[in-house]
Amino acid sequence: xxxxxxxxxxxxxxxxxxxxxxxxxxxxxxxxxxxxxxxxxxxxxxxxxxxxxxxxxxxxxxxxxxxxxxxxxxxxxxxxxxxxxxxxxxxxxxxxxxxxxxxxxxxxxxxxxxxxxxxxxxxxxxxxxxxxxxxxxxxxxxxxxxxxxxxxxxxxxxxxxxxxxxxxxxxxxxxxxxxxxxxxxxxxxxxxxxxxxxxxxxxxxxxxxxxxxxxxxxxxxxxxxxxxxxxxxxxxxxxxxxxxxxxxxxxxxxxxxxxxxxxxxxxxxxxxxxxxxxxxxxxxxxxxxxxxxxxxxxxxxxxxxxxxxxxxxxxxxxxxxxxxxxxxxxxxxxxxxxxxxxxxxxxxxxxxxxxxxxx
Amino acid sequence: xxxxxxxxxxxxxxxxxxxxxxxxxxxxxxxxxxxxxxxxxxxxxxxxxxxxxxxxxxxxxxxxxxxxxxxxxxxxxxxxxxxxxxxxxxxxxxxxxxxxxxxxxxxxxxxxxxxxxxxxxxxxxxxxxxxxxxxxxxxxxxxxxxxxxxxxxxxxxxxxxxxxxxxxxxxxxxxxxxxxxxxxxxxxxxxxxxxxxxxxxxxxxxxxxxxxxxxxxxxxxxxxxxxxxxxxxxxxxxxxxxxxxxxxx
Numbered sequence: 001x002x003x004x005x006x007x008x009x010x011x012x013x014x015x016x017x018x019x020x021x022x023x024x025x026x027x028x029x030x031x032x033x034x035x036x037x038x039x040x041x042x043x044x045x046x047x048x049x050x051x052x053x054x055x056x057x058x059x060x061x062x063x064x065x066x067x068x069x070x071x072x073x074x075x076x077x078x079x080x081x082x083x084x085x086x087x088x089x090x091x092x093x094x095x096x097x098x099x100x101x102x103x104x105x106x107x108x109x110x111x112x113x114x115x116x117x118x119x120x121x122x123x124x125x126x127x128x129x130x131x132x133x134x135x136x137x138x139x140x141x142x143x144x145x146x147x148x149x150x151x152x153x154x155x156x157x158x159x160x161x162x163x164x165x166x167x168x169x170x171x172x173x174x175x176x177x178x179x180x181x182x183x184x185x186x187x188x189x190x191x192x193x194x195x196x197x198x199x200x201x202x203x204x205x206x207x208x209x210x211x212x213x214x215x216x217x218x219x220x221x222x223x224x225x226x227x228x229x230x231x232x233x234x235x236x237x238x239x240x241x242x243x244x245x246x247x248x249x250x251x252x253x254x255x256x257x258x259x260x261x262x263x264x265x266x267x268x269x270x271x272x273x274x275x276x277x278x279x280x281x282x283x284x285x286x287x288x289x290x291x292x293x294x295x296x297x298x299x300x301x302x303x304x305x306x307x308x309x310x311x312x313x314x315x316x317x318x319x320x321x322x323x324x325x326x327x328x329x330x331x332x333x334x335x336x337x338x339x340x341x342x343x344x345x346x347x348x349x350x351x352x353x354x355x356x357x358x359x
Numbered sequence: 360x361x362x363x364x365x366x367x368x369x370x371x372x373x374x375x376x377x378x379x380x381x382x383x384x385x386x387x388x389x390x391x392x393x394x395x396x397x398x399x400x401x402x403x404x405x406x407x408x409x410x411x412x413x414x415x416x417x418x419x420x421x422x423x424x425x426x427x428x429x430x431x432x433x434x435x436x437x438x439x440x441x442x443x444x445x446x447x448x449x450x451x452x453x454x455x456x457x458x459x460x461x462x463x464x465x466x467x468x469x470x471x472x473x474x475x476x477x478x479x480x481x482x483x484x485x486x487x488x489x490x491x492x493x494x495x496x497x498x499x500x501x502x503x504x505x506x507x508x509x510x511x512x513x514x515x516x517x518x519x520x521x522x523x524x525x526x527x528x529x530x531x532x533x534x535x536x537x538x539x540x541x542x543x544x545x546x547x548x549x550x551x552x553x554x555x556x557x558x559x560x561x562x563x564x565x566x567x568x569x570x571x572x573x574x575x576x577x578x579x580x581x582x583x584x585x586x587x588x589x590x591x592x593x594x595x596x597x598x599x600x601x602x603x604x605x606x607x608x
Contacts, residue, residue, distance in 0.1 A: 013544050204531040208548045242542055244535025247502035267410030290406045294414035297400040298421045307373050322581060332543030337578030340374060347367055347376035351395050354380055
């Protein structure tokens with residue numbers, strides 16, 4: 001599928017202006033949160049169940065290489081054929097070749113985010129093979145030629161009594177960046193994700209912009225931690241910053257992923273231009289601001305001076321007790337908000353007076 | 360008398376100093392003596408959140424040097440407390456010496472309402488203030504520190520104050536530091552939603568524990584709903600015990 005992660009802001013703006021999206025988002029997260037709450041109440045101790053789930057995922061990911069080997073052995077022993085695909089090209093190639101060899105003209109397909117990641121439908125179409133999504137929601141998005149908006153909604157029809165068993169079972173084990181993500185204990189944490197979508201429904205940003213701005217198979221906080229781990233930081237500069245660090249995803253995650261901590265890690269790796277993750281490095285302006293902050297903040301006399309200069313600079317634009325705009329200031333902030341004019345004295349400068357009065 | 364060391368966020372020091380004064384007022388009311396280290400600067404939250412860890416570490420080392428001999432360190436900001444209590448450990452994960460110093464400091468750092476209720480064991484300040492208020496759950500305060508019952512208990516204890524329900528009280532106001540500027544469209548949609556829920560709640564005032572949310576929400580109200588007020592918990596409570604803190608500009 002097309003990766004449009006680098007257009008996060010642009011797509012977000014379009015979605016904020018899209019009445020359909022906004023109407024949908026007003027209903028969706030609340031309804032899903034209510035469903036989740038009632039499901040959780042079916043556990044005698046929901047928090048213990050939550051912790052148990054996290055432990056299972058943690059163990060499974062720590063043992064992933066070993067478990068995959070066991071899986072392959074068992075699968076082969078049960079008559080399946082296993083193919084290890086290094087990337088999406090290898091996986092799609094294997095599947096398309098197999099279909100051609102067997103004279104297949106169309107395939108049916110269950111809802112699967114990993115095939116979105118592969119762009120399997122497009123690859124099969126190129127090989128002249130028609131694909132039919134069996135999941136109703138996926139079928140509709142297929143007809144609309146759009147990527148999925150949400151990752152876990154809708155389930156397809158199932159009639160277990162009609163299942164007759166396949167003649168051949170082929171299993172593709174996909175790497176596509178996962179081994180590299182596994183090497184770093186931090187990014188490894190992202191692999192715990194079970195694609196349940198709980199974090200999407202909890203996320204205030206997703207709740208406003210929906211799934212499209214995230215630009216790849218995985219949207220919401222799970223996309224923000226997975227996409228950089230699998231794709232690197234090159235085109236995900238906005239993606240890793242499109243977060244207020246509100247921590248709701250971390251609290252709700254049944255796999256125990258600490259999304260805020262991972263996003264902060266990615267930002268750090270991006271700023272320092274980390275090679276393994278393909279960080280972009282920071283612009284001179286931002287670098288200057290943080291260097292200035294850290295130098296001034298290491299000495300309270302410099303800090304005092306810094307406060308004075310900031311006050312003089314900001315208050316040049318005051319009108320009454322407010323600042324409505326600044327020519328070279330934060331335009332995004334002033335697009336919808338004022339700032340208070342800075343008071344004549346900082347708390348530090350008032351301290352002698354406060355101390356005398358109160359203590 | 361307990362000696363409490365004030366950890367004043369930069370935003371309070373430079374922009375909203377009345378919150379700091381109200382903090383001193385409340386602590387005094389509770390028989391605590393406030394000390395203020397004038398060497399304190401910035402905890403490094405903004406640099407850390409922006410990915411500038413080297414710069415944040417420099418600020419964090421300064422912070423630790425200034426505060427590490429204090430027994431009780433109290434701040435009227437959930438996000439700054441979270442930075443010092445939890446994020447410093449990530450910041451120094453590869454530096455055993457400073458990690459240990461950060462670890463030693465962490466349990467002594469409290470968010471204001473947490474200190475009053477959990478540590479001092481006070482849920483009623485004995486104040487009176489006639490108002491209908493709603494409470495905004497600041498994300499760092501609620502989700503990172505788990506502080507929510509404490510400020511609400513303090514608000515409910517004020518005679519004449521009615522704490523009304525706020526729809527979406529625990530949904531982010533869209534501040535997120537530099538997020539508010541660099542993702543202005545999304546941030547605005549969130550703060551608009553917060554303001555709408557506040558207006559619909561019928562409350563006179565929207566109370567919160569974080570100066571960042573306050574700057575954002577009040578900034579939006581000033582632009583779009585002049586006269587409507589958001590207020591920091593410290594200011595609200597200080598007002599209820601008769602020590603009316605002047606909002607200086």
